[in-house]
Amino acid sequence: MYVFKTQNELRAYLTDKQNIGFVPTMGALHDGHIQLIHQSTSENEYTGCSIFVNPTQFNNQHDFDKYPITHEKDMALLLKAGCDFLFLPVVDEMYPEGIKTQYSYDLGYIDTILEGSHRPGHFQGVCAIVHKLLLAVKPTHLYMGEKDFQQCMVVKRLLELTSMTVQLIICPTLRDEDGLAKSSRNTRLSSSARQQANGIYNCLKYIHDHYTTHSFDVLQQNCLEQLSTLGFTTEYIALADANNLTIMDTFDIDKKMVVLIAAVLEGVRLIDNMRLN
Numbered sequence: 001m002y003v004f005k006t007q008n009e010l011r012a013y014l015t016d017k018q019n020i021g022f023v024p025t026m027g028a029l030h031d032g033h034i035q036l037i038h039q040s041t042s043e044n045e046y047t048g049c050s051i052f053v054n055p056t057q058f059n060n061q062h063d064f065d066k067y068p069i070t071h072e073k074d075m076a077l078l079l080k081a082g083c084d085f086l087f088l089p090v091v092d093e094m095y096p097e098g099i100k101t102q103y104s105y106d107l108g109y110i111d112t113i114l115e116g117s118h119r120p121g122h123f124q125g126v127c128a129i130v131h132k133l134l135l136a137v138k139p140t141h142l143y144m145g146e147k148d149f150q151q152c153m154v155v156k157r158l159l160e161l162t163s164m165t166v167q168l169i170i171c172p173t174l175r176d177e178d179g180l181a182k183s184s185r186n187t188r189l190s191s192s193a194r195q196q197a198n199g200i201y202n203c204l205k206y207i208h209d210h211y212t213t214h215s216f217d218v219l220q221q222n223c224l225e226q227l228s229t230l231g232f233t234t235e236y237i238a239l240a241d242a243n244n245l246t247i248m249d250t251f252d253i254d255k256k257m258v259v260l261i262a263a264v265l266e267g268v269r270l271i272d273n274m275r276l277n
């Protein structure tokens with residue numbers, strides 16, 4: 001596996017390559033990322049990954065400072081998974097113009113709800129870095145995990161805005177045996193918090209299993225209570241149209257629906273989602 005720290009070196013290596021699958025990450029890789037790498041290697045001649053903890057998408061300095069860095073382990077996992085190249089830039093390489101606090105991607109409604117409203121500027125930062133990475137890698141296929149449901153929609157919008165021809169492939173969420181969605185942040189959970197952390201999955205499953213017989217209000221309230229009992233501070237339990245993320249107040253089986261949850265457990269913010277139909 002080739003490792004590049006600069007865009008120039010990366011471009012020189014990629015210049016004659018046609019069919020490239022790309023998995024952008026912030027490192028602390030887990031099976032969910034590796035699943036994306038496997039899907040890419042099975043569908044592309046070349047597969048690349050980037051590891052870059054992007055400062056512009058963190059609206060909480062503590063969260064940024066605490067982001068786990070495990071490069072040696074990540075590289076071993078990527079090598080084993082058959083990844084062809086890793087792009088591992090430093091901040092100055094990606095932001096030679098300096099870190100701006102404001103970007104102006106026209107994301108519309110999607111930037112105003114859920115993660116957009118709880119983490120102001122987050123998706124602008126995601127767009128800034130994904131845009132730069134795509135210009136550097138010029139992949140044919142881009143692989144992202146459905147755990148970050150709203151991020152996938154934002155990136156879809158970014159591709160429209162920038163008229164990039166890359167095809168976005170959204171891959172299903174990988175879970176631990178107890179249902180907890182794989183996430184780099186899980187490593188920050190204490191062992192007691194880890195035992196409660198699948199409470200989010202249990203709520204999603206509960207709503208999934210009861211939406212034909214109960215109202216969303218009732219299920220939402222029960223889940224809020226359940227999460228609170230487990231020690232979570234819930235930011236949202238939302239129902240939305242899975243096609244455009246329009247927030248819904250009640251179930252409507254004529255629409256494709258998704259439930260999304262964000263909740264904080266012992267200072268670790270976790271998100272997850274589940275399609276209902």
Ligand code: PAF
Nearest residue numbers: 024025026054126129148
């Ligand atoms: O999902 C992530 O890990 C990040 O938001 C991404 C897409 C790599 C951009 O920094």
